[in-house]
């Protein structure tokens with residue numbers, strides 16, 4: 001996860017305006033402290049823009065780890081938001097959220113230990129459904145929204161965040177790390193480039209001391225360094 005941006009978002013307007021703080025340079029991905037200690041209707045979060053247009057059905061991995069020092073009053077840990085376009089018009093239709101606190105099959109949020117969360121198979125909730133609840137898996141969401149894809153809004157469509165839950169996050173201090181998002185890739189170049197006609201062995205001609213010789217193309221740089229010229233004499 002690279003080229004991320006830190007930003008603060010108003011918590012009372014999930015589907016509307018996004019307030020992005022200027023002057024926060026992108027940094028390489030690593031362990032990030034996310035805390036709600038000073039939450040004032042603002043969300044500390046990290047945002048990623050590299051997945052714009054990726055269909056949810058193409059995701060092959062989606063997991064991350066959290067470390068909570070102080071859980072606040074709501075057993076919270078850092079969560080993931082996905083901005084989703086369901087009809088491929090480039091306009092966001094939904095925000096899906098994965099929160100460790102709502103997982104039923106991956107243990108409960110614990111203090112002072114790293115915990116791994118599998119968001120690909122875990123439970124999410126949706127803004128458009130007025131959640132949480134209901135909770136659902138990504139696969140069930142895809143079944144009812146087969147064209148759902150990640151869409152960038154305000155600089156990114158994948159957000160790792162904390163806060164925005166009111167009193168549940170009061171005093172929260174924690175970290176998140178190693179967010180992994182795997183995506184199917186498709187190679188549309190079905191055939192390898194063909195060698196030039198007449199050069200089936202990947203040979204090239206060089207002029208070597210007045211004589212035209214054929215050499216392997218891998219040897220060309222060495223020949224050129226010795227004063228040979230590429231091509232026939």
Ligand SMILES: [Ca+2]
Pocket residue numbers: 085086087088089090091092093
């Ligand atoms: Ca849309």
